[in-house]
Each structure stands twice: as structure tokens, then as C-alpha cells.
Amino acid sequence: MSGSITAPAIIVVGASGNLGPFMVQALLEQKARFSRIAILSAPEKKDKFDTAAKDGIDIILGSYKDAKSYEEFDVAISLAGNSIMADQPQMIDAAIRAGVTHFYPSEFGVDIMQPAFLQERYFRDKHLTREHLRKRAGEVSGFIFTEMIIGAFLETFILSDVFGLDRPGRKLTYYGNLDDVKSFSSMADTAKYTVDSIFLPFESGTTERTIKVPNGNYTIREIVEVLNDIDGTQYETRVFPVSDARKEQELARLAKSNDLELAFSLKALFSSPYAVVPKPWQNDMFPFKPKGLVEMIQDCI
Numbered sequence: 454m455s456g457s458i459t460a461p462a463i464i465v466v467g468a469s470g471n472l473g474p475f476m477v478q479a480l481l482e483q484k485a486r487f488s489r490i491a492i493l494s495a496p497e498k499k500d501k502f503d504t505a506a507k508d509g510i511d512i513i514l515g516s517y518k519d520a521k522s523y524e525e526f527d528v529a530i531s532l533a534g535n536s537i538m539a540d541q542p543q544m545i546d547a548a549i550r551a552g553v554t555h556f557y558p559s560e561f562g563v564d565i566m567q568p569a570f571l572q573e574r575y576f577r578d579k580h581l582t583r584e585h586l587r588k589r590a591g592e593v594s595g596f597i598f599t600e601m602i603i604g605a606f607l608e609t610f611i612l613s614d615v616f617g618l619d620r621p622g623r624k625l626t627y628y629g630n631l632d633d634v635k636s637f638s639s640m641a642d643t644a645k646y647t648v649d650s651i652f653l654p655f656e657s658g659t660t661e662r663t664i665k666v667p668n669g670n671y672t673i674r675e676i677v678e679v680l681n682d683i684d685g686t687q688y689e690t691r692v693f694p695v696s697d698a699r700k701e702q703e704l705a706r707l708a709k710s711n712d713l714e715l716a717f718s719l720k721a722l723f724s725s726p727y728a729v730v731p732k733p734w735q736n737d738m739f740p741f742k743p744k745g746l747v748e749m750i751q752d753c754i
Contacts, residue, residue, distance in 0.1 A: 458527050461555070461651065462489035466517050466544060467532035469494070469501050471608065472561065472640050476532065477505050479644035484509065486652065493522050518543045523551035528651055533559040535715055538578040542585040549593055555651070558582050560600040561643060563636065564665070569727045574702070575718040590660035597660045599650060603643045604636025604667040604730050605723065607746075610676065611753040615716070616723055620680070620754075625690045628698040629724025631674040636667040636730040639749045642741075649739050665734045668743040679750050695724045 465476055473492075480490050491511035492502050502512050515522035518540065523529060529548045533541055541558055548556060558579070565576045565583070586598045610616045617626040646666045655662060677688050698721040705713035722728065736743060744752070 458554075460486060460488040461527035462491075462525060463487055463528040463530065463651070464491045464493055464513065464523060464526040464553075465530045465532060466493045467534065467537070467559065468492045468505075469498055470532050470534050471606075472532050472644065475640040475644040476530065476647065477508075477510065478641075479648040481508055481510070482645075483648055489526070491526065493517055518547055520547045520550035523548045523553050526551065526553055528555045528557070529553045530557040530647065531559045532561075535712075539581070541578070541582040545582070545585055545589060549589055549596060554595050554597065556586065556596070556598045557647065558586060558598065558600060561603055561606075563604060563722075563728055564602050564663070564730055567727045567731070569725060570722065573718065573722055574706075575715055575722055587661065597655055597662075600661075600663045601643065601647050601650070602663055602665040602667075602730050603638035603646075604670075605638070605728065606640055606643070607637045607668075607676075607749045608640050608753050610637070611680075611750060615719065617720065620684075623684065623686050623688050625673075625677060625688050626693070627673060627690065627724070628693050628695050628720050629673075631677070631690065631692060632672050633724065633726065633728075634670045634672055635723070635728045636670050637676075637746070637749070638666070638668045639744050639752065641752070642666075642668055642743045645741060646736075646739055653738065664738075665730050665732075666736050666739070666743075667730045667734065668749060669746060670729060671746050675746065676750070679747055683750065683754065695721050698724070 468477060491513050492505060493513045494502055496514045499512060499514060506512050513522055531541055531544055538559060545556055565579050570576050590596050590598060610618060650664050681687055698717050702714055702717035702721060705717060
């Protein structure tokens with residue numbers, strides 16, 4: 454990390470989500486480099502981590518808003534999903550009170566500092582979190598934080614309907630242009646990058662760093678063509694203008710449907726030209742080669 458802790462103790466928050474198992478596996482693969490690895494769990498979710506516990510990971514039962522949950526840990530990684538994204542400033546404050554010196558917020562997406570995204574509804578809570586991290590890093594000596602920027606998870610595109618793909622029905626409903634380029638990553642590689650990055654030194658005098666490590670840039674059409682080959686069929690594609698997604702987003706806002714508002718906000722921003730992670734990327738700083746598009750899709754399905 455910053456050079457002062459050679460075998461840090463690390464705790465992961467939100468490990469029951471989609472990225473959680475990959476992060477746990479990446480940590481286990483480098484277990485010898487850590488003095489302790491733990492997952493913070495609500496008591497009612499404890500059973501989800503039975504396998505991790507058998508593998509030697511400590512399960513800490515408590516609240517992510519309680520400083521006691523983070524005691525004796527040096528690094529905290531947040532994998533917070535949309536439902537608790539707004540709570541990250543409280544996580545950060547609790548972690549700092551307990552002595553955590555390195556925090557990873559739940560970024561794992563595009564570069565939200567691009568001008569087009571500064572007022573984007575979907576990123577509101579991430580911006581508030583980043584502002585809070587900067588404020589606390591200015592107040593607390595020795596506190597640092599890292600943001601992992603990876604584009605979109607291909608697993609999310611393939612295995613859910615978040616971006617409009619219905620794989621069982623062999624259909625794609627998309628807002629935008631199928632030939633626009635997007636940055637994609639695999640969850641497994643992202644987890645490896647994250648764990649490896651813990652041991653990269655910070656530049657002298659800095660408290661914040663952004664690490665950009667997408668697997669690659671691909672068009673939606675390229676992804677569909679690979680699926681056509683793998684599944685032995687032609688996907689039916691229905692394409693609508695991005696303005697339609699914005700209309701649905703506004704209707705959801707007026708109806709006070711937060712989840713639906715976020716869903717259509719995501720569809721609209723994903724179709725923008727800014728859904729590409731700006732270069733330079735830092736993949737070459739790490740000792741492994743990321744998976745290509747076909748391998749990522751094969752792993753998904």
C-alpha cells in the first residue's frame with residue numbers, strides 16, 4: 454500500500470453481491486500477503502459466507518455504520534450496491550474512527566469525473582462519496598483511498614437484463630447505437646486488479662488515486678455476434694433512441710420509483726459516448742493478462 458504496512462488486515466463490505474465471490478477468491482489466492490482477511494456481514498446474512506469461513510476468512514457480524522466492525526483492520530473495500538450506495542460516507546467515517554487507513558469505495562464502473570457524468574442521477578451517490586473521501590483525507594493524516602475504474606461488467610450485460618439483454622429469449626432491447634464502443638471488464642479480473650493494487654505504493658504526497666483497468670473496448674454489435682456464434686442462433690435486436698430511456702427515467706422519477714429511475718438512467722448513460730474509460734489505462738502495471746471478449750463471454754455462460 455503506502456509502504457508502511459507490509460501485511461495489511463483487510464475487510465470487505467457488501468460481499469454478498471455479484472462481485473463479492475470474485476473478490477473473496479482473489480483475496481484467498483493472495484492470502485499469505487495479508488495478516489487477516491474478513492467479510493463484514495449482517496447477522497441475518499451470515500450463512501451466505503459459510504464457504505468463505507471454511508476457507509479461513511473471518512466473518513465479522515455487525516453494521517457497516519458501526520466503527521466497532523472495522524476495528525483492527527487497515528484496508529476496507531466497499532462493494533456496496535445501489536440500495537446502500539448513499540450510505541458510503543457513513544461507512545467511511547466508521548472505518549476511519551476504527552483506524553482504517555486505506556478505503557476502496559464502490560466505484561467499479563466508468564470514470565464519473567467526465568463532464569457529461571457530473572450531474573448524472575445514476576452517479577449522484579458516487580460523487581457524494583468521492584467528495585466525502587477527499588474531505589476526510591484532508592482531515593485525517595495517513596488516510597488514503599483508491600478508485601477502481603473498469604467500465605461495465607460483462608457479466609452484468611450477459612446475465613441480467615440491466616442493459617436490455619434477454620439471453621433466454623435471445624433478444625436485445627437497446628437504447629442507442631449498436632456500433633458505439635464501450636469499455637467492458639470481467640469480475641474475476643477486476644477483483645485481481647483490486648487486490649494487487651493494495652500493494653502498489655502511492656505517489657508521495659497524494660491521498661487519492663484512480664486505477665483504470667478495463668479488459669477492453671468492444672461494441673454491442675460485437676458482443677451480440679459472439680453470442681450468436683456461441684448460442685447458434687440470431688438474437689432479435691430492437692433499438693430505440695436514447696431519448697426514450699430519458700423519458701422513462703423521468704416518468705419513474707415522477708412516480709417516485711427510485712429503482713426504475715436508476716435503471717433507465719443507467720440505460721441512457723451506457724449508450725453515451727462517455728461509457729468508454731479514457732486512456733491511459735494501467736493494466737500493464739499488473740502481472741497478468743486480462744481476458745479477451747470471447748473468453749469473458751464463455752466464462753459468463
